[in-house]
Amino acid sequence: MEALHLSNQLCFPFYAVSKEITKRYRPLLEPLHLTYPQYLVMLVLWETDQVSLKTIGKRLHLDSGTLTPLVNKLISQGYLEKARNPQDERQLVVQLTGEGRALQKQAESIPEQLAEVLGLNENEYFAYQRMLTDLSIKLGLTDDATC
Amino acid sequence: MEALHLSNQLCFPFYAVSKEITKRYRPLLEPLHLTYPQYLVMLVLWETDQVSLKTIGKRLHLDSGTLTPLVNKLISQGYLEKARNPQDERQLVVQLTGEGRALQKQAESIPEQLAEVLGLNENEYFAYQRMLTDLSIKLGLTDDATC
DNA sequence: TAAAATTAAATTGTGTACAACTTAATTATA
DNA sequence: TATAATTAAGTTGTACACAATTTAATTTTA
Known part of the structure; x- marks a missing residue:
């Protein structure tokens, strides 16, 4: 068996299928004005509102370099708002706006x-x-x- | 069942596992100075040398917007070189250099x-x-x- | 065969991913 | 309790990923 042949790779079909799934989400998420990673952040918040960026990152396996601009985009779209945790000013607490909460119905x-x-x-x-x-x-x- | 819970998504574990696999490739590919998508392009060429960009794109499900800069990077690293197909000047034919071919042993x-x-x-x-x-x-x- | 349609790359713009680093707040420890 | 270590976000830089557009070559077709 040729270990370096594309057809014998485990990881290539993973990579290809994962991209294809994201592609098929696109038209479903477009009416909500969400990309797939943005949708994942919304899923976390629909499940539990008022979560720190750190916690979102842990659940989605994303770091601040990805999440900071992504959450800022969702804020500028009016779906989220941010505040600091008064108990620990380092922490950014992200929460849904009314519009963000309303979006859940459309996503059902x-x-x-x-x-x-x-x-x-x-x-x-x-x-x-x-x-x-x-x-x-x-x-x-x-x-x-x-x- | 809560369809919008992260734990009930099919696609999230796909997304997470796919990213994790790419992450675990990183230290293996670093000695070869390749990223995972660059490694995929090299796999295609190790399998069949002298392939058009279009054909590489078809096999890897990537378009020219991704492949053009990626192949240019591999050329600047000395692994690949490009020429035009004399039968059809639109087509870019990508082929391995000696160094690119030699890399296959290291990748085995x-x-x-x-x-x-x-x-x-x-x-x-x-x-x-x-x-x-x-x-x-x-x-x-x-x-x-x-x- | 000249004009229209198609095709292959390249380009532009937006949005992830993530490593590496910076900054500010908090916690641990000498 | 002052200093060191740690932690959470944010920033910077590189590299995909892909939609949309442009350019040049080729093929169709009127």
């Missing part, structure tokens, strides 16, 4: 629409999800059952 | 090293590869058995 059908555009039925969806979550745990990206 | 152990840093045994490696390749075909990224 996105997971379902995505499964549709990926052409996956429920069984396939959950099989892939389980496998990816297992690998995610194996790689140390997910350290507990709640994340 | 990378797939093995990667499986190691990912902590996957042979069975797991092939199981994930099969699943990813299936999904890749399902998404229309791979249209025949040779790619």
